Amino acid sequence: MKRIRKAIDARVADLTGRRQSVIDYARPANDPGLFGPGSAVWRVHGDFTAMLCGGIGALLLQMLHPLALAGVWDHSNFRADMLGRLRRTSQFIAVTTYASSTDALAAIERVKRIHLGVEGTAPDGRHYSASDPELLTWVHVAETSCFLAAHLRYRDPALPPQVQDRYYAESARIALALGARQVPASRVEVEEYLRRMRAELVCDDRTREVARLLLAAGADDLLTKHFGRLFKRAGLDLLPDWATAQLGLRLGFVQRQAVRTSVRTLAPLIRYSVRGTASERARQRMKDASH
Numbered sequence: 001m002k003r004i005r006k007a008i009d010a011r012v013a014d015l016t017g018r019r020q021s022v023i024d025y026a027r028p029a030n031d032p033g034l035f036g037p038g039s040a041v042w043r044v045h046g047d048f049t050a051m052l053c054g055g056i057g058a059l060l061l062q063m064l065h066p067l068a069l070a071g072v073w074d075h076s077n078f079r080a081d082m083l084g085r086l087r088r089t090s091q092f093i094a095v096t097t098y099a100s101s102t103d104a105l106a107a108i109e110r111v112k113r114i115h116l117g118v119e120g121t122a123p124d125g126r127h128y129s130a131s132d133p134e135l136l137t138w139v140h141v142a143e144t145s146c147f148l149a150a151h152l153r154y155r156d157p158a159l160p161p162q163v164q165d166r167y168y169a170e171s172a173r174i175a176l177a178l179g180a181r182q183v184p185a186s187r188v189e190v191e192e193y194l195r196r197m198r199a200e201l202v203c204d205d206r207t208r209e210v211a212r213l214l215l216a217a218g219a220d221d222l223l224t225k226h227f228g229r230l231f232k233r234a235g236l237d238l239l240p241d242w243a244t245a246q247l248g249l250r251l252g253f254v255q256r257q258a259v260r261t262s263v264r265t266l267a268p269l270i271r272y273s274v275r276g277t278a279s280e281r282a283r284q285r286m287k288d289a290s291h
Contacts, residue, residue: 008273011227012048016090023099025281031100034174037286040167044147045097046279047155049231049267054143054150055089056214056235061142061243063210064201068139070122071130073206083217096174098282108177115178123206133181138197140175140183144168145190149238154263161187194240203246211247227266233259 035041045051063069072078078085095107118130128135148167152159165186172183184190215232236249237256244250251259 004269005273008270009275012270012274016048016087016094021091021094023095023103023278025094025098025278026285028100029285031102032286033099033101033282034096034104035170037283039170040163041097041170042279042282043156043159043163044151044167045093046277047151047267047271048274048277049263049270050150050154051090051093051147052231053154053234053238053263054147055086055093056232057146057150057238058143058235059086059089059214060211060236060247060249061146061239062139063207064203064243064246065135065138065142065197066122066124066200066202066204067126067128067132067135069207069210070120070128071118071135072210074120075118075130078210079213086217094278098278105177108174112178131179133179136175136178136180137183137193140172140178140180141190141193144171145194146235146238150234153238153260154234154267198242201243201246203248207247211249215249230259230262230266234263 063072076085092107092111096104099107112131115130120128122128130136144167148164152164168187168190169185172180172185175183184193215236217228233251233255236244237251237259239247241250
């Protein structure tokens with residue numbers, strides 16, 4: 001069991017880039033960061049299993065927007081390094097959620113600078129820019145809706161509705177800081193926003209290519225391959241039915257139940273195995289501040 005725990009922890013550290021991070025989540029002791037331990041954001045973002053499933057679902061959903069897809073297609077090396085994209089996204093979420101206020105705000109400013117260089121013309125002739133407030137809102141809502149869906153399915157199905165609404169309201173702060181506008185801040189607003197956006201979403205050859213690469217990405221060792229295949233299906237399973245139908249990747253009933261049962265079975269082992277997460281170190285930081 002000890003060998004398995006260490007192997008899982010090593011794979012998770014590699015996927016999240018935890019060992020390469022220069023962020024000290026344990027300092028300074030009196031800094032709650034942008035949210036703090038009583039926040040809904042700390043609560044929802046604290047479980048690796050749910051966040052991984054949610055992150056995969058979010059990428060699939062985001063790519064249905066032709067302008068979001070164009071930015072990734074033209075300015076990303078996702079074809080050669082899809083796992084690297086997941087790692088960078090994971091690190092940004094960890095820093096903005098759990099790091100000190102200074103580190104979190106610095107990460108936001110870095111992303112804003114990167115966004116300034118991400119613009120061009122989509123195949124339909126429209127100009128796109130990663131700094132476009134409407135596009136930033138789409139990326140944020142696709143992300144947070146999948147994170148919350150994963151948390152409800154794999155971590156805390158009984159999360160109170162008011163806490164779910166608070167999660168959307170709190171996390172909107174990051175989107176607004178990046179330049180988004182009119183960010184939905186409750187379950188009702190998110191559902192209405194996604195309903196309105198459906199008319200703008202497209203699944204074409206490039207969308208299917210990104211989805212194929214994402215679902216095929218993985219390491220060579222058997223442990224990572226097995227877990228990766230499962231979590232990718234779990235991420236796909238989080239999407240609304242209309243999204244999986246549009247992608248042409250709808251899972252059957254038996255497949256969905258098998259995926260959900262497998263993830264729920266593995267989740268306790270992963271939680272037991274993973275050590276030194278950003279969440280753990282941030283909670284220790286706030287505990288130290290109380291002494």
